[in-house]
Amino acid sequence: MLLTNNLGYPRVGAFRELKKANEAYWAKKISAEELLQAGLKIREGNWKTQKEAGIDLIPSNDFSFYDQVLDLSLTVGAIPARYSSLLNKIDRQYNLDLYFAMARGFQEEGVDVTAMEMTKWFDTNYHYLVPEFTKDQAFKLTSEKFLNEYNEAKSLGIETKPVLIGPITYLLIGKEKEEGFNRIDLIDRLLPVYEEILAKLADAGAQYVQIDEPFLALDIDDVTRALYGQVFDKLAAAAKGIKLIVATYFEALRDNEETAVNLPVHALHLDLVRGENQLDTVLTKVPASLTLSLGVVEGRNIWKNDYEKSLVKIKQAVDALGADRVWVAPSSSLLHVPFDLDNEDNEESLPAEVKNWLAFAKQKLAEVKDLAVLADGEVDAETAERFEANKAAAESRRTSPLIHRPEVKERTANITDDDATRTSPFSARKEAQQAKFNLPAFATTTIGSFPQTKDVRKWRADLKKGTITQEQYDKEIAEETERTIRLQEELDIDVLVHGEFERNDMVEYFGEQLAGYAFTKNGWVQSYGSRCVKPPIIYGDVYRPADMTVRWSAYAQSLTNRPVKGMLTGPVTILQWSFVRNDQPRSTTTYQIALAILDEVQALEKAGIKIIQIDEPAIREGLPLRKADQQDYLNWAVRAFRVSSSNVEDDTQIHTHMCYSEFNDIIEDIAAMDADVITIETSRSQMELLDAFAGDFKYPNDIGPGVYDIHSPRVPSTEEMVHLLRKAKAVVPAEQLWVNPDCGLKTRAWPETKAALESMVEAAKILRAE
Ligand code: GLN
Numbered sequence: 088m089l090l091t092n093n094l095g096y097p098r099v100g101a102f103r104e105l106k107k108a109n110e111a112y113w114a115k116k117i118s119a120e121e122l123l124q125a126g127l128k129i130r131e132g133n134w135k136t137q138k139e140a141g142i143d144l145i146p147s148n149d150f151s152f153y154d155q156v157l158d159l160s161l162t163v164g165a166i167p168a169r170y171s172s173l174l175n176k177i178d179r180q181y182n183l184d185l186y187f188a189m190a191r192g193f194q195e196e197g198v199d200v201t202a203m204e205m206t207k208w209f210d211t212n213y214h215y216l217v218p219e220f221t222k223d224q225a226f227k228l229t230s231e232k233f234l235n236e237y238n239e240a241k242s243l244g245i246e247t248k249p250v251l252i253g254p255i256t257y258l259l260i261g262k263e264k265e266e267g268f269n270r271i272d273l274i275d276r277l278l279p280v281y282e283e284i285l286a287k288l289a290d291a292g293a294q295y296v297q298i299d300e301p302f303l304a305l306d307i308d309d310v311t312r313a314l315y316g317q318v319f320d321k322l323a324a325a326a327k328g329i330k331l332i333v334a335t336y337f338e339a340l341r342d343n344e345e346t347a348v349n350l351p352v353h354a355l356h357l358d359l360v361r362g363e364n365q366l367d368t369v370l371t372k373v374p375a376s377l378t379l380s381l382g383v384v385e386g387r388n389i390w391k392n393d394y395e396k397s398l399v400k401i402k403q404a405v406d407a408l409g410a411d412r413v414w415v416a417p418s419s420s421l422l423h424v425p426f427d428l429d430n431e432d433n434e435e436s437l438p439a440e441v442k443n444w445l446a447f448a449k450q451k452l453a454e455v456k457d458l459a460v461l462a463d464g465e466v467d468a469e470t471a472e473r474f475e476a477n478k479a480a481a482e483s484r485r486t487s488p489l490i491h492r493p494e495v496k497e498r499t500a501n502i503t504d505d506d507a508t509r510t511s512p513f514s515a516r517k518e519a520q521q522a523k524f525n526l527p528a529f530a531t532t533t534i535g536s537f538p539q540t541k542d543v544r545k546w547r548a549d550l551k552k553g554t555i556t557q558e559q560y561d562k563e564i565a566e567e568t569e570r571t572i573r574l575q576e577e578l579d580i581d582v583l584v585h586g587e588f589e590r591n592d593m594v595e596y597f598g599e600q601l602a603g604y605a606f607t608k609n610g611w612v613q614s615y616g617s618r619c620v621k622p623p624i625i626y627g628d629v630y631r632p633a634d635m636t637v638r639w640s641a642y643a644q645s646l647t648n649r650p651v652k653g654m655l656t657g658p659v660t661i662l663q664w665s666f667v668r669n670d671q672p673r674s675t676t677t678y679q680i681a682l683a684i685l686d687e688v689q690a691l692e693k694a695g696i697k698i699i700q701i702d703e704p705a706i707r708e709g710l711p712l713r714k715a716d717q718q719d720y721l722n723w724a725v726r727a728f729r730v731s732s733s734n735v736e737d738d739t740q741i742h743t744h745m746c747y748s749e750f751n752d753i754i755e756d757i758a759a760m761d762a763d764v765i766t767i768e769t770s771r772s773q774m775e776l777l778d779a780f781a782g783d784f785k786y787p788n789d790i791g792p793g794v795y796d797i798h799s800p801r802v803p804s805t806e807e808m809v810h811l812l813r814k815a816k817a818v819v820p821a822e823q824l825w826v827n828p829d830c831g832l833k834t835r836a837w838p839e840t841k842a843a844l845e846s847m848v849e850a851a852k853i854l855r856a857e
């Protein structure tokens with residue numbers, strides 16, 4: 088019988104219970120005990136769900152209150168020195184206060200420390216806290232979370248497979264905080280902690296441990312490849328009776344196949360969705376001792392598995408290795424998909440026909456089990472029935488008129504270079520725009536959203552429930568918008584925004600208004616910490632049936648003489664933060680969205696909105712993980728942005744915004760987007776990220792490097808921002824610089840927002856005077 092293996096399960100709770108508990112704890116509304124209890128409840132539920140679904144290898148230590156990388160930093164004692172005054176707050180189990188201080192910053196009781204830097208987990212929209220290493224970095228087992236959770240499951244009668252991020256991946260995703268060493272050289276100091284972890288798990292009776300090494304599916308050099316062998320020799324020696332599983336995902340092994348299959352471990356997990364074709368070559372290399380875990384059920388998208396297609400792969404592996412050396416699994420952790428499709432019952436937003444094409448985390452467990460049974464050959468009547476239903480669903484997707492719209496396909500196929508080029512070069516546009524807007528040097532603006540307070544969310548919820556009318560809702564939004572316009576005027580900000588109060592989320596808001604989209608009620612996916620997003624689902628050809636944003640932008644503009652920026656989300660980001668069709672190339676879907684955004688840009692322009700920001704924070708994260716695939720992606724991604732933004736007047740100023748991105752290797756492509764102004768996240772890295780814009784290649788258009796971190800409630804001082812702006816001025820000519828926060832302010836509260844913006848405007852004025 089083929090075993091079923093699961094790599095990780097979503098942990099925010101089917102109804103975001105963890106988010107709610109975290110936020111209540113931060114607001115001091117519940118105790119640490121109550122928070123821990125909420126976590127336990129989620130873990131318990133997850134383990135039982137997996138057990139009932141017939142999963143043999145059920146993960147533990149995949150739970151996290153904030154981030155699994157931060158958990159590991161705490162586990163191995165990689166706690167940056169600035170948190171030392173909080174070390175006395177360590178409690179034996181979860182070190183909650185220290186932990187959240189590292190995640191979110193801490194400004195209380197005379198202590199004032201910034202949060203750790205955050206960045207995207209490979210090419211997903213999940214963000215982790217970047218481990219920080221120093222030259223004399225020491226590691227020491229500091230938390231036993233991995234053991235506690237293993238024992239906890241055991242006491243519930245569930246044997247689990249603890250999951251750890253592997254030591255090489257852990258070091259590689261971190262950052263040196265000082266010069267003079269390479270973080271990978273810390274491996275000898277780090278390994279003893281992993282050995283200690285394995286020893287403790289062995290003593291506790293663990294049979295399997297999963298070690299995630301996604302870097303085995305990435306571009307690594309020969310030295311790192313050799314290191315994999317050495318490291319796993321040591322881990323295998325320390326594992327005592329434990330069967331080690333190495334998990335790779337998000338890409339194919341390619342040039343690392345040889346290395347991966349020869350690691351001294353029990354099993355190797357392959358992503359057969361992203362690395363669809365790697366099975367052929369891997370099977371020729373697998374030594375007799377190795378079991379393969381086949382990631383055939385997509386861990387990062389919501390489409391039903393195509394059983395017939397998956398069974399071909401599984402049978403190919405079983406023929407080569409025998410059923411006892413083949414496991415069936417999702418391609419990656421299920422962290423990246425929503426909990427349970429059964430919680431969706433809104434026919435209007437998710438028609439039954441579309442719903443029948445989908446599978447969320449819980450349904451994917453069932454698919455894994457079905458596939459194992461079907462591959463095994465002894466098929467019970469119920470599984471056989473589900474197999475037939477699966478075939479029918481796949482067929483309906485291939486032919487449904489809900490999906491295919493000829494006029495959209497045609498418009499997309501006929502895009503020309505002219506459609507992707509602005510009339511005049513930047514210098515001429517800048518002149519025209521300066522004549523129109525007459526903005527001061529170091530012009531100030533914000534990124535778009537203002538606090539989404541409880542009230543704002545309540546109006547939205549009430550409207551959905553029908554307890555207030557559309558009219559009442561519009562009145563509230565109008566008042567909040569007006570207050571925000573007045574506040575920005577008082578603060579003396581130069582380019583205003585309307586505040587985005589009418590938006591639930593920067594992608595879902597557009598998804599709800601575009602054709603070809605479905606959306607869910609509870610399809611939450613963790614983005615970072617307590618922040619979740621509900622990606623809409625692109626199932627069919629996309630177009631814009633009506634104006635999407637003109638009303639609120641025009642209203643805001645009618646209230647003031649200062650320019651108000653229109654706010655749109657860009658085609659690549661809409662694609663990237665949606666669940667995307669897998670039945671046509673991503674580029675085709677992106678061009679369809681680009682044309683819909685262009686229609687909106689032109690409608691805004693017509694309504695007198697002459698500064699328009701098209702957010703593209705996800706350009707970088709869409710970059711394929713392997714170098715060899717990147718340029719092709721950049722070409723179509725940049726072109727899609729240009730299609731959405733080029734067909735406008737010279738004196739219409741196009742902004743774009745990106746956060747948490749490394750730009751070094753893609754700066755010329757970013758420049759090729761040809762936005763008049765780009766605002767970026769730079770404050771957490773102390774303007775380090777700005778270096779990319781002023782290296783050998785000089786970024787030609789205007790730049791707003793974020794001067795303060797909006798992910799933390801901490802209020803920065805004017806001096807801090809002046810300091811950052813001077814740093815920026817040292818590398819970018821002053822006439823190219825704008826002044827703005829790192830990102831939108833929707834997760835912040837009003838008092839800190841006002842205080843921070845006041846200091847920001849003051850900082851801009853100090854720079855102007857210099
Ligand atoms: N305009 C958006 C906002 O301010 C941008 C958010 C983002 O870049 N993630 O909320």
Ligand code: ZN
Pocket residue numbers: 534704744745746829830831
């Ligand atoms: Zn942002």
